[in-house]
Amino acid sequence: MSIDHIRGFIAQDMGAIDNVIREKLHSHVALIRQISEYIINSGGKRLRPALVILSAGAFNYQGKYHHDLAAVVEFIHTATLLHDDVVDESELRRNKETANALFGNAASVLVGDFLYSRAFQMMVEVDNMRIMQVLADATNTIAEGEVLQLLNCRDPDVDEENYLRVIRFKTAKLFEAATRLGAILGNASPAEEDAVAVYGMHLGTAFQLIDDMLDYSGDNLDTGKNLGDDLAEGKPTLPLIYAMKAGTQEQSDIIRKAIEEGGKDGFQPVLRVIQQTAALDYAKTRAQTEVDTASAAIASLPDSSYKDCMLQLATFAITRNH
Numbered sequence: 001m002s003i004d005h006i007r008g009f010i011a012q013d014m015g016a017i018d019n020v021i022r023e024k025l026h027s028h029v030a031l032i033r034q035i036s037e038y039i040i041n042s043g044g045k046r047l048r049p050a051l052v053i054l055s056a057g058a059f060n061y062q063g064k065y066h067h068d069l070a071a072v073v074e075f076i077h078t079a080t081l082l083h084d085d086v087v088d089e090s091e092l093r094r095n096k097e098t099a100n101a102l103f104g105n106a107a108s109v110l111v112g113d114f115l116y117s118r119a120f121q122m123m124v125e126v127d128n129m130r131i132m133q134v135l136a137d138a139t140n141t142i143a144e145g146e147v148l149q150l151l152n153c154r155d156p157d158v159d160e161e162n163y164l165r166v167i168r169f170k171t172a173k174l175f176e177a178a179t180r181l182g183a184i185l186g187n188a189s190p191a192e193e194d195a196v197a198v199y200g201m202h203l204g205t206a207f208q209l210i211d212d213m214l215d216y217s218g219d220n221l222d223t224g225k226n227l228g229d230d231l232a233e234g235k236p237t238l239p240l241i242y243a244m245k246a247g248t249q250e251q252s253d254i255i256r257k258a259i260e261e262g263g264k265d266g267f268q269p270v271l272r273v274i275q276q277t278a279a280l281d282y283a284k285t286r287a288q289t290e291v292d293t294a295s296a297a298i299a300s301l302p303d304s305s306y307k308d309c310m311l312q313l314a315t316f317a318i319t320r321n322h
Contacts, residue, residue, distance in 0.1 A: 006316075010309070017053075020067050020071040050313075051200060055310070056185045059183055068125070079112040086100045086105045135177060158236040172202070202291070206288075213283045235259075
């Protein structure tokens with residue numbers, strides 16, 4: 001089973017989600033419509049909405065709220081991307097100019113706020129306090145993760161534990177929320193809900209670990225971003241953290257200096273140290289551990305095509321090149 005098979009399996013649901021997104025993006029303010037549509041239509045894997053669909057399907061949910069909540073999750077994710085790109089001063093995402101590069105920082109931040117508030121309007125319409133709690137908690141945790149990452153920038157003393165904490169807050173929390181929402185809609189037991197939430201958390205962590213690897217090993221056309229962007233922003237990701245720990249003092253100093261100073265100049269020397277210390281192999285091994293934990297968490301769920309797709313997504317998480 002491939003990622004294309006998974007997309008085909010839920011294609012009808014994803015089409016319904018796209019319809020919800022188009023409807024809910026409507027605003028009387030033309031610039032909001034313009035920027036929102038630019039971001040939503042600029043590609044992306046739509047993994048988080050897909051997880052809502054797969055999780056709900058695994059518990060045989062037959063209603064329509066999974067489409068609405070999948071759109072809510074995508075809006076929250078998109079809002080974080082808009083704000084991320086402003087904070088990081090990014091110019092390229094998914095092989096296209098970022099919204100802040102095209103429309104300016106102020107417009108990007110404010111449209112991100114619009115997407116957050118529209119998401120909360122939509123979750124209120126579902127009229128389920130448990131769902132509101134999950135999404136409110138997730139959004140708050142994501143914001144904490146953003147601030148933690150900001151504090152870690154240009155700090156070469158960040159260790160693996162603190163790095164993983166940022167990932168679990170900033171990225172994996174929305175994966176966890178997406179799978180939990182599907183379980184709630186499907187009236188899963190508390191144990192089953194927790195099982196898919198663990199799956200989502202570890203799947204999201206694996207995805208981010210691979211993203212951080214691809215910043216040093218990917219292809220610009222595949223990843224849709226400039227290689228070395230994380231280093232240029234002074235982000236101490238796992239390949240750097242491990243290379244500093246495993247390398248010589250001289251190698252560690254090269255990375256430390258690059259993190260502290262940021263910019264593009266130190267990329268090639270850092271890349272050589274990463275290769276010499278097998279830091280990417282280490283990061284991939286850590287990602288594999290996360291995927292194994294994710295898959296084990298849902299092993300006891302009833303067999304279904306939805307469960308099979310969730311397991312296959314875990315495989316895709318560490319075999320992808322984009």
